[in-house]
Amino acid sequence: MRDSRLQKILFTLSLFAICMAGCSQSEKTEGPNPLKTSVHLDAVCKSLPLTDSLVLDLVGPDTFHVVLGDLEASVDKLLNPGSWNFYAKYYANGLLVQQGEVAAELSAGEEVNISISMRAVAGFLFVRIPLGLTNPMDIASGELSLVSGKDSQSYPLSFTAEAATVSTGMLVIGQTYDVHLELFSSSGELLYQMDSQVLIDGENFALNWELNSLHADVSLSIKSDSLSTFSATAFLPSKLRAPKAGDLTITEFMTEGKDEFVEYYNASLDTLDLQGCSLWATSSSSFKSMVEIPETVLLPPDAFLIFGNDSMPGRDIPVKLSMPGTKGSIALRCGELTIDSLFYVSEKTVTADTTGAYAGISPFAVDSKWSLQLPLENYKNRENGLSWCNGEFSLHQKANCAD
Structure with missing residues (x-):
């Protein structure tokens, strides 16, 4: 669940943005120039599942298009004086999820601090289910379904060597969704089901759920017709x-x-x-x-x-x-x-x-x-x-x- 402190992402000392995983890399700083404005684009760390990129467009007397990828967090630019517009777009899960913009008048020879307040424009839900390297629960398939009014969406699980994952398409800000998750064995037996409800808003727009403990010795002993509906929106603790x-x-x-x-x-x-x-x-x-x-x-x-x-x-x-x-x-x-x-x-x-x-x-x-x-x-x-x-x-x- 996204921390409320990260609701607004600030770009300071020019543009503070979201960093993908760490804040250690930056472009080489350009030398001082009394005829230009020194602008440093530095990223405030933030973590979202399925991060793609942060895209910055600097539009003024010149135009710059900067794409920050994983582990990139800062950019330095010398800009010509004049009227500038700074645009920031943050992509995750193949979606534009946050954006912001601000205008500024730059004068020659100065260093400028500019803040951009980012706002959520779309959301998504990401679910990860660790399988263990041997998949002892025999999870072979599953489906995540979302319903909001007359709108319904279904997404199948994808599998890697160590986890099953599923992510939704775009979810509308301000909408409440009924969420249903089912997991099946290779023989088609229902192993697990979960029902919950989520509100996609400006604070909770990128939801990351992880089911950490689905034990074969418990789940496989339960017959499909006796499974009770689970309500879960957080981590399920693993067995010690x-x-x-x-x-x-x-x-x-x-x-x-x-x-x-x-x-x-x-x-x-x-x-x-x-x-x-x-x-x-x-x-x-x-x-x-x-x-x-x-x-x-x-x-x-x-x-x-x-x-x-x-x-x-x-x-x-x-x-x-x-x-x-x-x-x-x-x-x-x-x-x-x-x-x-x-x-x-x-x-x-x-x-x-x-x-x-x-x-x-x-x-x-x-x-x-x-x-x-x-x-x-x-x-x-x-x-x-x-x-x-x-x-x-x-x-x-x-x-x-x-x-």
């Missing part, structure tokens, strides 16, 4: 439990360097209590326990946990690693239970081997400058080195392959 084999999978690691690390992904639909769990890895030719996870660590579904050296930004569990770049093993254990394990061997090691010890093994592209990353859709074949890619660190995020 100890991990089982396969709940966590390694998704990224780095060997041979000061920033050695190992990343695990919670592929289940539950929050996992990692008390009693530990990271094991090859170090100095021996496979041993590297660190035990603190008792307080609870890992939500669809979240990442990173083991890394003390100096490494973004790590969750500090540990001194010394994993060889030639070959080694990495595992996560909880007590006597192995939750996940991986054996890797580098391409150089396989190429140099003359004994045939690695015959039939698909090597990993171990690199001293890039981490090895696993796209989630390849998790079933993660023991195959070809399932992994090299890329810049993508900590706490999905794979960021360089190719």
Whole structure:
């Protein structure tokens, strides 16, 4: 649900706008010019689901068309003096959802602060249902329906490796919609249904619903004719439990360097209590326990946990690693239970081997400058080195392959 503090988006020190995910990048600042006006377009961070772009049009003695994409947040311009109109349009889910405009008279040699108040012009609803990498609930299809007066709309679910999603088309500001969601198994059994009502207004125009916990052991035991209607407009809390084999999978690691690390992904639909769990890895030719996870660590579904050296930004569990770049093993254990394990061997090691010890093994592209990353859709074949890619660190995020 959108924070009311974000109802008005201001463009200051020229134009403050919505940033897509972070406010760190900007165009190179143009040098001072006493004959022009210095205008800095800087973005106030805001998050909307399915963000596309923020489009700025600067119309005056000259015309500039600027498109800010993901992770872009600021622009600097030197503008000729005169009458200017500044237009801002924010797109998400393929729709124009906010816009604003302001006029200003610019004089030579000055720096100007301009504010644009953004207003909502359309809305949409986005629903995300984590499936876990094995889809234990067997969610195979579903439909989201909206009704407002005589107007009705229906949208089928789309599926990726780890989630089912559905987004609506344009919803009218000021309208109230009755919302109905149904999920079905591969055999056509009704697994889940939800009814709710939403008002699309200037404050709540981009609604983001996430169903975090639909447990197979509960939902699949309920017959279709006994399902009661659910009312939900917020997060459904996930179950807290100890991990089982396969709940966590390694998704990224780095060997041979000061920033050695190992990343695990919670592929289940539950929050996992990692008390009693530990990271094991090859170090100095021996496979041993590297660190035990603190008792307080609870890992939500669809979240990442990173083991890394003390100096490494973004790590969750500090540990001194010394994993060889030639070959080694990495595992996560909880007590006597192995939750996940991986054996890797580098391409150089396989190429140099003359004994045939690695015959039939698909090597990993171990690199001293890039981490090895696993796209989630390849998790079933993660023991195959070809399932992994090299890329810049993508900590706490999905794979960021360089190719």
